[in-house]
Amino acid sequence: xxxxxxxxxxAFGRLTRAMIEAETPVLRANEVEMWDxxxxxxxxEGPAPTQSELATRVGRDKTRLIPILDRLEARGLLxxxxxxxxxxxRVVALTAEGRAVVRSCRRGIRTVEADLLAELDPGERxxxxxxxxxxxxxxRHRP
Amino acid sequence: xxxxxxxxxxAFGRLTRAMIEAETPVLRANEVEMWDxxxxxxxxEGPAPTQSELATRVGRDKTRLIPILDRLEARGLLxxxxxxxxxxxRVVALTAEGRAVVRSCRRGIRTVEADLLAELDPGERxxxxxxxxxxxxxxRHRP
DNA sequence: TATTGTTATACTCTATAACTATA
DNA sequence: TATAGTTATAGAGTATAACAATA
Numbered sequence: 432x433x434x435x436x437x438x439x440x441x442a443f444g445r446l447t448r449a450m451i452e453a454e455t456p457v458l459r460a461n462e463v464e465m466w467d468x469x470x471x472x473x474x475x476e477g478p479a480p481t482q483s484e485l486a487t488r489v490g491r492d493k494t495r496l497i498p499i500l501d502r503l504e505a506r507g508l509l510x511x512x513x514x515x516x517x518x519x520x521r522v523v524a525l526t527a528e529g530r531a532v533v534r535s536c537r538r539g540i541r542t543v544e545a546d547l548l549a550e551l552d553p554g555e556r557x558x559x560x561x562x563x564x565x566x567x568x569x570x571r572h573r574p
Numbered sequence: 575x576x577x578x579x580x581x582x583x584x585a586f587g588r589l590t591r592a593m594i595e596a597e598t599p600v601l602r603a604n605e606v607e608m609w610d611x612x613x614x615x616x617x618x619e620g621p622a623p624t625q626s627e628l629a630t631r632v633g634r635d636k637t638r639l640i641p642i643l644d645r646l647e648a649r650g651l652l653x654x655x656x657x658x659x660x661x662x663x664r665v666v667a668l669t670a671e672g673r674a675v676v677r678s679c680r681r682g683i684r685t686v687e688a689d690l691l692a693e694l695d696p697g698e699r700x701x702x703x704x705x706x707x708x709x710x711x712x713x714r715h716r717p
Numbered sequence: 718t719a720t721t722g723t724t725a726t727a728c729t730c731t732a733t734a735a736c737t738a739t740a
Numbered sequence: 741t742a743t744a745g746t747t748a749t750a751g752a753g754t755a756t757a758a759c760a761a762t763a
Binding site for chain 1: 580583587589592593597612633683687690694698702706713
């Protein structure tokens with residue numbers, strides 16, 4: 432293993448903070464907060480059959496999701512409809528407007544990302560992005 | 575830019591959390607917390623001429639550094655000695671024991687990191703690590 | 718007056734456990 | 741009884757401003 436480099440964890444942490452900072456203006460322009468965007472983004476994969484399922488998708492617990500869902504539902508960006516088969520469940524789905532907002536956010540975010548990766552050569556960039564995506568996906572499946 | 579992948583920021587965030595979780599047992603075995611380790615690690619580069627300088631090195635503000643320094647100094651892992659040239663300043667430096675602790679932590683952390691990267695092939699791994707380190711360094715220089 | 722280190726205070730975020738309604 | 745969603749509360753973490761000592 433390499434000797435003369437910084438810790439991976441520290442590097443991830445720094446980059447996380449930097450990205451949050453850089454993306455905040457984009458999100459603010461769309462009047463959403465970070466976790467709002469995370470929720471909308473997760474719902475693009477498809478409606479969530481329960482809020483708990485959505486919570487694990489996003490990587491938060493269900494209690495912290497509720498104020499976010501309240502806000503987004505009030506703005507008409509998503510809907511919570513009771514599941515007739517089991518009325519305890521509420522299926523959460525994007526509205527057309529919600530889909531439009533998340534797409535608008537994503538456009539801005541892609542610009543910020545391109546900026547971060549600008550100095551890399553194309554080969555490095557594609558390896559980096561692909562590995563990053565794979566690692567993040569691997570790490571996803573455990574809460 | 576690629577279309578079908580997750581956001582970089584979300585990936586960084588997930589990996590940050592996963593690494594914190596995976597490294598916690600290592601740090602606990604050495605009786606240090608995450609930011610304790612960050613401070614000790616930063617001091618390996620050399621003594622900090624002022625606490626403020628150390629704060630920016632670590633990426634926190636000076637007020638949040640103080641309880642950490644108190645604790646580490648009490649344990650004899652670092653020293654705070656007034657600078658004779660400007661007695662407002664305190665230069666912060668690792669003790670021999672502090673250096674031993676941070677090295678012990680690092681050994682464990684390297685193992686965790688190797689585990690994360692284990693499935694990658696060597697080429698990918700070296701590109702990924704090198705790019706990550708470079709990006710983190712670039713992003714470092716803005717308080 | 719400006720700066721270093723420090724303390725105090727208010728604010729946000731997070732974790733936990735209790736409550737309701739359905740099953 | 742067990743689970744989904746919700747609410748409440750306590751704790752940790754964070755940001756900000758004020759303070760004493762030194763320049």
